[in-house]
Amino acid sequence: MSDQKPPYSELETKMKEAEELIHALRTQQVDAIVGERHIMLVRLKQAEENLKSSRNQLRALTSYLLSARENERAVIARELHDEFGQALTSLHLGLSWISRKLTPGQRPLQEKIRSLSATTTNLMRSVKNIASELRPGVLDELGLVKTLKSEAREFEGHTGIHCRFKTNTAKAKFERSAAVAIFRIVQAALTNVARHAHASRARIALMKRKNGLILSVTDNGKGISRKLVYGHDSLGITGMRERALALGGTFTLGGSGSKGTILTVQIPLSRVFIGTSR
Amino acid sequence: MKARKRERRRYAKPRRETYVFRLFVAGNESNSSQARENLARLCEKHIKGRYKIDVVDVLKDAASAHKNKVLVTPTLILIKPLPKVTVLGNLNDTRQVLAALRLNGDER
Numbered sequence A: 001m002s003d004q005k006p007p008y009s010e011l012e013t014k015m016k017e018a019e020e021l022i023h024a025l026r027t028q029q030v031d032a033i034v035g036e037r038h039i040m041l042v043r044l045k046q047a048e049e050n051l052k053s054s055r056n057q058l059r060a061l062t063s064y065l066l067s068a069r070e071n072e073r074a075v076i077a078r079e080l081h082d083e084f085g086q087a088l089t090s091l092h093l094g095l096s097w098i099s100r101k102l103t104p105g106q107r108p109l110q111e112k113i114r115s116l117s118a119t120t121t122n123l124m125r126s127v128k129n130i131a132s133e134l135r136p137g138v139l140d141e142l143g144l145v146k147t148l149k150s151e152a153r154e155f156e157g158h159t160g161i162h163c164r165f166k167t168n169t170a171k172a173k174f175e176r177s178a179a180v181a182i183f184r185i186v187q188a189a190l191t192n193v194a195r196h197a198h199a200s201r202a203r204i205a206l207m208k209r210k211n212g213l214i215l216s217v218t219d220n221g222k223g224i225s226r227k228l229v230y231g232h233d234s235l236g237i238t239g240m241r242e243r244a245l246a247l248g249g250t251f252t253l254g255g256s257g258s259k260g261t262i263l264t265v266q267i268p269l270s271r272v273f274i275g276t277s278r
Numbered sequence B: 001m002k003a004r005k006r007e008r009r010r011y012a013k014p015r016r017e018t019y020v021f022r023l024f025v026a027g028n029e030s031n032s033s034q035a036r037e038n039l040a041r042l043c044e045k046h047i048k049g050r051y052k053i054d055v056v057d058v059l060k061d062a063a064s065a066h067k068n069k070v071l072v073t074p075t076l077i078l079i080k081p082l083p084k085v086t087v088l089g090n091l092n093d094t095r096q097v098l099a100a101l102r103l104n105g106d107e108r
Helices: A010-026 A044-101 A107-134 A137-142 A144-159 A176-197 A226-230 A235-246 B002-011 B030-046 B062-067 B094-100
Strands: A032-034 A039-041 A162-167 A201-209 A212-219 A250-256 A260-267 B019-025 B051-057 B075-080 B085-088
Touching (some): A044 A107, A107 A137, A137 A144, A144 A162, A144 A176, A176 A201, A176 A235, A176 A260, A235 A260, B030 B094
Antiparallel strands (some): A201 A212, A212 A260, A250 A260, B075 B085
16 A cells, blocks of 8 residues: 655665565465566465365265274174174074084084183174274263273273373263274374384373363373374374364374374364263 | 645645546456455545546556556555555555545545
């Protein structure tokens, strides 16, 4: 904005014009640059808006896919438990019945029945494990906090990595979708600790703070590179990030050889707890 | 003395004059459309019935832009009353635009 006559001197006027031109360009208020021979259209703003809109659409789609996957998992878990579980129990009982009917002289048959019975027991255990992996029943029955406690215990049992869980939300009631998302993030984070971190200790913390619910999973391992954190093929990390963003939260992951890996998820309280206003 | 009087007349707060604007735009690009709407709105609110807006589309009339030393669009030039004022951008910042065009306090 400039006067072409005094009170500004010519130089001051030119400077002011230049400043305004820079401001207009910086704040993306320019549509076209007019040259002596060409007019160049500048469509940065529009491109940025399009990008933002596609990103939002993609996020909404991811959120939908995550929820669809959870529902699908729940259905498969129920089918496995009800159909396979029942069938295997019947099979097990049938084998026991046959075993009781066999005479001491039918020893080879008895051994065969015992072996089949053991296989059936193993199958039943596997089905139970798969079903609980697909849909942790304990999440429905006991709630998020106890599930995470049990997850930490199981993780320590399976991997030998010392794992502790800390929270100040023991009595809180979580929204179903938030509980599932947090549980899945912890599961994925612990899988990464076991597979990649070379850690001897891991810590899970779920803390309610004024600015939101903070979930952190830390370890004392070798840390993680920036390339891995933002890599397109780091599907586990992408999944965790998308789950956090779908709840309106933030996701950060970083660390180094001396500090280990630090994963932090912050979710607005209104999206986590039942009874908090939206 | 005469010179001071002339100066005072030249920079005196404009009263009841007709405002003549020339707005340089690039077709219906986002900022250009915003500038068009913002200018019309401001004029209607502050100098209703006392303004004339000449819109120049640089995509159709590049020579005019070049002649007026317009480097980017949207560019608004207040032709009358003097002194001439040039405002760049989409004119979204109402307060700043009104101040630049000397329209603040001219709500009649």
